[in-house]
Amino acid sequence: MKRGILQGIGLLRWLALAMLVVTVLVTRHSLSRPGLALGVAAAALAVTVVATWRYRKDPLRLLTPPTVVVELLVGAGISLADGWTYKPGHAFSSAQSLGGAWPLAGVLTAGVAWGPVGGGVAGLVIGGARAGADFANGVSPSHVGASQVTSMVTTTALYVIAGAVVGRVAVLLDRSERTISAARARDQIARTLHDGVLQTLAIVERGTDDPALARLAREQERSLREFLFGVPDVFAGDTVPDRAGGQVGTCAIAFRRAAGRFETAFGGKVSVIVAGDVPPLTPDVTAALAGAVGEALTNAGKHGEARHVTVYMEPDADKGAFCSIKDDGSGFDPRDTPEGFGITSSIRARIAEVGGRVEIESVPGAGTDVRIWVDRSTRG
């Protein structure tokens, strides 16, 4: 993607060069040193040709420090030359001068190479050179009025902003490029591991008579899935949003962790199903949900002796989420079971804190069904 920006700058270089040549022709009557003007044009042409040639060979070679410095220095020289090329008084006369556009290419290249700060500094260099040219053109410091100062400051500021903005864009592009290639690498790994390792783990889990080995296989399968489908990215050091683009991943991960703890502690099985289009939830809501799911699972294992629990989550009324935890355990009568009351009140408290709603249905002999509704954001 950097190549795209560099290609654009390359085009700018040629256009600015054309403009420079036109400017020489148009302003030929105000030139005091036509020879210098031709020299300036020749220098710009030389750098433009070399830059184009280097771009053809390998665009990124335009970003090596010596190349950037040379282009910037030539640009500064061209800007500064304006002070001697023209007859005194040309500066601030609102007439075109040679050093206007072409040096901008150097500022932009510096931004791409060195980021916003480098681009800004490069802008400052060119802006400074222009101000120098203005003084050399015959404006002595004592004659500089407010309007001249404003003009110089504005011009310099524009160069600085241009360099900084391009630098910022380059940094952002770089980052998204890395994210994308990391996601691609992950996809490829996922595809490869999917039919190989996950398959083998499933075979082991099914084929073995050793419950410890089966549990190990299931734990490995779980951590592999976690690695493949929505964990902080180990390749780019960044968090890649999952398919929904939200932080559904964090809820799904938290639920799966709780499921893993349940399976290790009680030996049953938990199915975690989180729809791909659950809206992003705030960290508070996510934490409250994860806590509530953990409590519900503990309850199912400890008091209900459940063998199979299903944790399900889907978007609700396009502003929040619905979550249910359903087990096949023994259930309890909420009215006369103290531990059932304890657990349910703790789930209710967690969810109430983030402005959500809880319904718990438990029938002795028919398992427990916990239903939770939350809004995307907290109440406060």
Added chain:
Amino acid sequence: MDDITVVLADDHEIWRNGVRADLGDGFEVVGEAGTAEDAIAVIRTTRPGLVVCDLHMPGGGIQVVKACADETKVVMLTVSEAERDLLDAVAAGAIGYLVKSTPPDELRTALMRAARGEPVFSPELAALVLGEFRQLAKAAGPVQPLTEREREVLQLVARGHTYREIAGQLHIAEKTVENHVRNILGKLHLNRKQELIRYALEHGIE
């Protein structure tokens, strides 16, 4: 009752052996295949009552569904839980789908039901189908939306309730729950077809 004749299609022999062992009494494995092409050929010659087919086998399990869904019942088995091609398989006519980690006794029960023509709808698949209909509802164009009752049934399946439990909660017969699920599958199938036709019309494909 006669044994249910089964064809197993999966590229891993060890997996086919495992499933065969799990099936036990009541099932008779009449053929096995390691690729979609072989599977279709074996199904054509053996005419089984049920096909248990891996989604990701060479040639693609979906091809098997497309070729054979009219003649026999196809159940997809997969290690993946949330994949697009799973929906495609079911929309193409598979009667159900199960994850490979399904415990043997559950697998047996589910396959028995599938052989009788009852849709085998795991919570994972129900969740996928619900998501598909949410997507369809957002997109413009002619779609067959779920009725409120169908949505309710589907959500209960996704949340891990058995057909019997759903029947009890909604005060309807278990057969009615099955009918709802079958209708949902039909609508999914139809919507997919309409989507394809619309796409073809919009892009001038005849």
